[in-house]
Amino acid sequence: MACAHFLLGTSLSEIQKFSSADVKGWLESETSSIFIPVHAKAEKLIGEMRRALESLADVSKTLLENSGKEIEKRNMKTYGRARALNKLGRLFLERFRQIKVPDRVSYDSFSEFVQETQRAFLVTEVDVRNWFPRISPFFIMDRRKFLTASEKAKESLKEISDFLKRDYVKTKTLEETFQLIDKLKNSEGQLANLKVQKTKAQDEKASLEKEIAQTQQKMTNLKGKGGISQLNQVTTEIEALSMEVKRSLQHLQKSFIKLQALTQHGGGSGLTSEEVNKLNQYLENPFEAMTTEEAGYPLLRQILQKLARSMADGKLKLKTDKMRKAEQAINNILNKNSLAVLHQKCADAVTRKRQLSTSAEVAETRSDLSRLQEQLENLERRRSDIESEEKAIERAHNEMLERIQTQKSQIEKNIFGFMNRRVSIE
Numbered sequence: 001m002a003c004a005h006f007l008l009g010t011s012l013s014e015i016q017k018f019s020s021a022d023v024k025g026w027l028e029s030e031t032s033s034i035f036i037p038v039h040a041k042a043e044k045l046i047g048e049m050r051r052a053l054e055s056l057a058d059v060s061k062t063l064l065e066n067s068g069k070e071i072e073k074r075n076m077k078t079y080g081r082a083r084a085l086n087k088l089g090r091l092f093l094e095r096f097r098q099i100k101v102p103d104r105v106s107y108d109s110f111s112e113f114v115q116e117t118q119r120a121f122l123v124t125e126v127d128v129r130n131w132f133p134r135i136s137p138f139f140i141m142d143r144r145k146f147l148t149a150s151e152k153a154k155e156s157l158k159e160i161s162d163f164l165k166r167d168y169v170k171t172k173t174l175e176e177t178f179q180l181i182d183k184l185k186n187s188e189g190q191l192a193n194l195k196v197q198k199t200k201a202q203d204e205k206a207s208l209e210k211e212i213a214q215t216q217q218k219m220t221n222l223k224g225k226g227g228i229s230q231l232n233q234v235t236t237e238i239e240a241l242s243m244e245v246k247r248s249l250q251h252l253q254k255s256f257i258k259l260q261a262l263t264q265h266g267g268g269s270g271l272t273s274e275e276v277n278k279l280n281q282y283l284e285n286p287f288e289a290m291t292t293e294e295a296g297y298p299l300l301r302q303i304l305q306k307l308a309r310s311m312a313d314g315k316l317k318l319k320t321d322k323m324r325k326a327e328q329a330i331n332n333i334l335n336k337n338s339l340a341v342l343h344q345k346c347a348d349a350v351t352r353k354r355q356l357s358t359s360a361e362v363a364e365t366r367s368d369l370s371r372l373q374e375q376l377e378n379l380e381r382r383r384s385d386i387e388s389e390e391k392a393i394e395r396a397h398n399e400m401l402e403r404i405q406t407q408k409s410q411i412e413k414n415i416f417g418f419m420n421r422r423v424s425i426e
């Protein structure tokens with residue numbers, strides 16, 4: 001057996017290690033005594049079959065031409081048979097010319113060629129059996145030439161069919177292994193390319209992250225600069241003051257809502273339209289309502305006075321505890337000026353914010369911050385795109401690694417099955 005030849009001097013337990021670049025050369029040298037003669041015989045038989053098909057095509061062309069000449073004579077005795085043969089000649093010529101003879105011989109291309117030729121010959125035999133007797137006794141020489149060429153071609157077809165089943169099939173696994181080695185080398189080339197792409201993407205991402213960090217630092221520096229820093233401090237101060245105003249008026253919240261309801265339903269609150277608007281503002285935005293009051297917050301005072309009157313007259317009813325807290329808050333504001341200092345702080349903060357917001361320095365800084373923010377968003381979009389690309393490359397990289405491992409395992413398995421030798425491709 002062929003395998004016995006390969007086992008000489010080699011232990012079954014011994015594992016030979018090869019790189020993907022070296023394994024093909026080693027396999028070729030180890031199997032050349034079997035593979036090369038078989039492959040050479042396959043190419044020789046393909047060449048003979050090609051010539052047989054060309055010969056068949058030539059005689060088919062002769063059938064077509066001679067029958068065409070007879071048709072032109074309009075001889076009623078031969079006309080019908082000439083037309084039948086003309087049709088057959090054209091059909092045979094097209095059929096044999098359509099058979100694809102492989103340029104590069106492999107087991108798969110050889111097998112496909114044999115199957116295609118067998119199908120063509122099978123239908124041709126049926127056509128000959130059905131039509132040649134009907135054409136007889138005319139065109140006897142042409143038909144004889146065709147049948148002679150056909151028999152020779154069938155002999156060639158039988159020879160290559162027998163060779164395929166008897167000899168070529170033995171090298172099928174070996175040939176597939178050579179093809180698989182080529183695919184493995186191609187896969188490794190793609191893997192190397194993916195590694196280059198991966199490194200490039202990582203470098204580009206690192207560069208972008210550095211640029212993002214620098215841009216963020218520039219923005220931080222600008223925000224800490226003079227006017228804009230003061231503006232941020234004032235804004236923070238206003239947020240704190242807004243919470244303080246809300247806390248100072250929290251015990252009046254419920255009574256304000258009920259007073260608003262009295263006004264909306266004509267309950268006799270006594271509020272003017274200006275006071276109604278201000279009441280609504282105190283409910284929606286207490287800080288804004290406070291800062292838009294004049295000194296001494298006169299509108300709030302008038303609202304509180306009318307609120308106290310409505311409570312005293314029983315038009316506005318609250319639970320005992322809420323009533324007590326509301327009355328105490330009204331007394332503190334009206335009689336003890338409890339909001340005076342807070343009102344002044346709020347007014348001062350709003351004035352400072354307005355002055356800082358309109359300064360040339362802050363306008364320039366805001367412009368710079370806006371430009372840097374746009375630049376930062378663009379950098380972050382590019383980083384997001386790179387990260388998506390990185391993930392795609394990583395997936396492709398892992399899939400390629402898996403494909404390479406599968407190809408290596410199949411090559412090792414094929415070599416063991418064909419040669420009974422254990423190899424490891426590293």
